[in-house]
Amino acid sequence: MKARHQRIALMVGGLAVLGIIIALVLNALTSNIVFFFSPTDVVEGKAPQGRAFRIGGMVKEGSLQRGADGITVHFVVTDTEHDMPVTYKGILPDLFREGKGVVAQGKLGEDSLFVANEVLAKHDENYMPPEAAKAVDEAHARAARNRTAETLQQ
């Protein structure tokens, strides 16, 4: 009799602990998932306000500017269709270059300025992070479609 009670108590306890763990994991997961958006997505209002997300594309040529403190930088991330101004306070990665792919993580601030708290550039390649590449390519595809549509109308 006692052993059976003990067993039931154990099972109930175990299930409760499991429930707590699952709740913890799900909660942490949903609040820390970072979605990826292209500059076009942001312009179209798909990106969330007040929640961190990632933005990717190319650093626009000639767009890098330094603030007076020397540490804050402004640059423009573009998918060739739309531009997204980004500001970041900190030191840029070694492989950050104008005209190269970049992924920045942060939040949308006022005046649709993207305030980044993390800028990622890949470590050992001259290469574009895949998310950034996707953003640029989709913009290209849209541009190509529009051009075809225009030619047809003429």
Place this chain on the structure above:
Amino acid sequence: MIPELGQFALILALAVALVQGALPLAGVQRGNAAWIALAWPAVRAQAFLLTFSFCCLTWAFIDNDFSVVYTASHSNSQLPLPYRIAAVWGGHEGSLLLWALLLSWWSFAVSLFSRQLPETMTARVLGILGLVSVGFLVFILMTSNPFERQLPGLPEGNDLNPLLQDPGLVIHPPLLYMGYVGFSIAYAFAIAALLSGQLDAAWARWSRPWTMVAWIFLTLGIAMGSWWAYYELGWGGWWFWDPVENASFMPWLIGTALIHSLAVTEKRGSFKNWTVMLAIGAFSLSLLGTFLVRSGVLTSVHAFATDPKRGVYILAFLVAVIGSSLLLFAWRAPKVGLGGRFALLSRESLLLTNNVMLAVVCATVLIGTLSPLIASALGKKLSVGAPYFNTVFGALMVPVVFLIGVGPFARWKEASLAGLARLLRWPFFVAVLAAILLPLSLDHWSPLIALGLALAFWIALTATLNFIARVRATRAGRPFLSTLFKQPGAFWGMHLAHLGIAVFIVGVTMVKGYETEKDVKMGPGDTVEVGGYQFGFLGVRETNGPNYLALIGDVEVTKNGKPYRRMTPEKRIYNASGMPMTETAIDSGFLRDLYISLGEPIDRENLNGEWAVRVYHKPFVGWIWIGCLLMALGGLVSICDRRYRVRANAVVITPSATQPAQSA
């Protein structure tokens, strides 16, 4: 010519591995003694052939033979000799060859040190290791041949990735691989035991030291990788929850559970199925790690050259190894007895709880690592941020760490709750009180700092108490200290490793709670104060390294007006690849690190002007790695325990021995 010899040796090694994987296992099944006996020479031949093959590849690097594709793409004649040798495992092909080489060495070691085991058992273990080796060798020869030639050869090679041109990274991969591959021994023992149906204490006793050695290497490998990231990447971080890091951390978690579980299975014969499951899990996660890193399914900052075709092969291998093991497990496990019974509160139950928690922690890391992959399979792009891992890992490890303090006091079979509470109430109060008060005397107080310190004090106090109690019980009139040092290695090892965790926690807590990070613009003559030190920037000068051009910043550090030392962070540009690299300057101390890294010049044209500079003060950061070293040391001490060897010998004399016999 030499690369061809290397390749030939590799092909021969595959042939030998096929023999080693097929005949001994079949021999055991059919009772053919000649086939069984083949296992030993096959293992020796394989170890010799792979060593030879690896030396051939190394020679191609030493000799700057750029007609070998792999050499041409990972080395350069300007590269200093030690890095040319390290470049052998600097790329995909070479690191796989290293893996196969280490596997053959581990197998050789098993064949040497397992004389006391029944012949059939060893033959099975070696056969399974042979099969694993076949998988790797076929993979190397089919998709990633390091000896491939291109004729005519190139005049110059591509250079090793500058990130890898560092002493830390010279030894990091071999250490890590020793750990990964070592778990294949625990795995082979578990599968051999499943095949034979003899899942008993003897099996646990045999595989324990091997598992421990693998775990030590993995611990050191992970610590080395984290230390490297800290000083080489130049952001001052030491763990990023990057997929590649997680890939090595998951086998560690399961491996940690496994060494505890094996102890219980050996001593009490309990939860054997669970132990087998962990042994399969540790090795499966090692393979999964290889898959994740090498197939490119997950993007990571550690961008390795990836190739989806290799991914398909590794996945197939993964399915074959893990799938067949789990199938075998499902078939055999129901027949395995339960072993010694234990009460709801006992050392067994506490260890089991810890084990299950570690497995759960590993599952949460796995979920976080794989959810971007699963999401992309469902058509969404996302990433899981480090806060997820920090939150979940932190929260789940609190009970685990708490139980570390309780476990050593609990008796086997049945422990008394009241007794434990009476014993442990003082260390508990002291730890909590000290953790609340100590941060008050420091910069600022936060609940997380208090929690971290409380856990660290808790482990330290309970370990001390456990030592005292143990010495009192075994003293028998002898002096305290000599009794202390006469305690068995296993006891010392356990507490050293646990203290390592305490030290590690102190490091993490202090650095998270009290670090100062300043990113500042500095011109010659500018000074910034961080953590009580003044950093005066003198300017940047140019020098030439062996294969790079360096810009060296001179920073004069003073404390309270007294000169302390000069630090010289660098920015390097490697000649062959043109890649820029940051070399940080670190002043390591017992209680704090000073960390400076050069960012970029504010004006690209004026290198002598202002620079963006990172200046960090990191209290206790070194304790993170000291803690890891202590854990590894604990493992080492525990396998030096004489009782391991004496008991193992006992098996030879009386296979069913329950009494330890005299050492032979």
Place this chain on the structure above:
Amino acid sequence: MNKFLWPLAGFIILAVFLRIGLDLNPHEVPSPFIGKPAPEFSLPVLGTPGEALDKHFSPRDMRGKVWLLNVWSSWCVSCRAEHPFLVRLAKEGKLPIVGFNYKEVRGDTEIDASKLGAEAERELVQKRARAWLAQRGDPYQLTVLDIDGRVAIDYGVYGVPETYLIDREGIIRVKHIGPLTEDALREKIMPLLEQETRGKP
């Protein structure tokens, strides 16, 4: 059901996701340019030292041939990795390769091109491109110079190296992103090439 089968079931589900993940290799992005005519351009051809840049090349010149357009720069790390393979491929002589030098000077962050004059930049571009080909071997039938990267935009180049397979009618058939490898050649390019040669003798 045997409760010991659960681990196996869990692993099988995981393996299925891993398999799907492999096909979704993030490096492969469908390009909108495939099946479209290769954008026209006329760019100067890299000549021998001292020669002026007065020869021009246009994709029209390759009509009737199946050829590869390979985008590269000497500052590009992955191009270095790719180059030996291109040299071997060129030796086989099955496919003519045209080199497309992309922003040789402007793309290199170590040099501030805005401080150079247009003439000095052109000189530097030629010098660097020649040095690279001399050192590593020249797999190209000829190399065109896209000094300002304007033509590359038409091709949707967003990183080097990239390789395009262009058929007899001047249609882009394959766009390969990243270093060209043996496998990529065998799986993506060779089938199309064979189809082409069989279709039109």
